[in-house]
Amino acid sequence: MRLFLGCFLFLSFFKGFSQGNEFSIDTLHIKIDSLYREDQFYSGVIYNSLLNQPADFSQNKISFGFSLGFLRDMPVNKSRTVAIAPGIGFAYNNYIQNLSITGTNQNPIYAIIPSKVNYDRNKFEQLLVEMPIEFRWRTSTPEIYKFWRIYGGFKLSYLLMDKSVYEDDQTKVKIKNNKDFNDLLYGAYISTGYNTINLYAYYGLNSLFKSTAKINNETIELQTLSIGLQFYIL
Incomplete structure (x- = not known):
């Protein structure tokens, strides 16, 4: 028992x-x-090209950039395949070209370096805080972690720090906080792909420089076109 x-x-x-x-x-x-939500963190690696170039302007070597940030994914339909995602992040952009910036940060002087002039280094770089907002479509489900996506958006970028460097055999000029750089940049972008790796393109809608930046009394109106890879992580 x-x-x-x-x-x-x-x-x-x-x-x-x-x-x-x-x-x-x-x-x-x-x-x-x-x-469930998707793609909360992002990072990217890009190549920066410059549009609206002044006469005799050219880029040389690779002008690269990278970004890192967080996006709040907010699905708007029952199946959660459509979402809006505002976010915040940081970006670094480097531009190697033949537009020299000399003088001081309050009185910068711009000139195109002639092709016959030998110089060691000429570039400007920027550190920005990004505020993107994305409109998202994807084929994800709670059980599928590899899916197709098309994300398009608009991005505001605020300039935190900038530096330009010109160096040759006799001269080295380094300028920080150039007054002629635009503090606020904005543009549109798209990111599309499958799984982790996605193609990315960004088009800047305003100039990197204010109207006070001139070469031979002509305003410098350089805009950015960036192409690269974007990575998303939960």
Whole structure:
């Protein structure tokens, strides 16, 4: 009788434990299905080209950039395949070209370096805080982590720091916080791909320089076109 009673209690406990586990798994599945979000963090590597170039302007070597930030994914339909995602992040952009910037940060002087002039280095670089907002479409589900996506958006960028460097055999000029750089930049972008790796393109809608920046009394109106890869992480 004691053996029969012990077996009965053991089987009752095992059955209850199994039922408890099954209930917890179902509950967890429902919670994930109702609350999941996609692509909360992003990073990117890009090549920067410059448009609206003044006469005899040219880029040489690779002008690169990278970015890192966070986006708040907010699905707007029941299947969660469409979403809006505002965010914030940081970007670094480097431009290697033949537009020299000399003088001082309050009185910069711009000139195109003639092709016959030998120089060691000429570039300007910027550190910005980004404020993107994305409109998202994807083929994701709670169970599928590899999916197609098309994300398009608009981005505001605020200039935190800038530096230009010109160096040759006899001269080295370094300027920080140039008053002629635009503090606020804005543009449109698109990112599309499958799984982690996505093609990315950004078009700057305003000039890197204010109207006070001139060469031979002509305003410098350089705009950015960036192409590269964008990576998204949950």
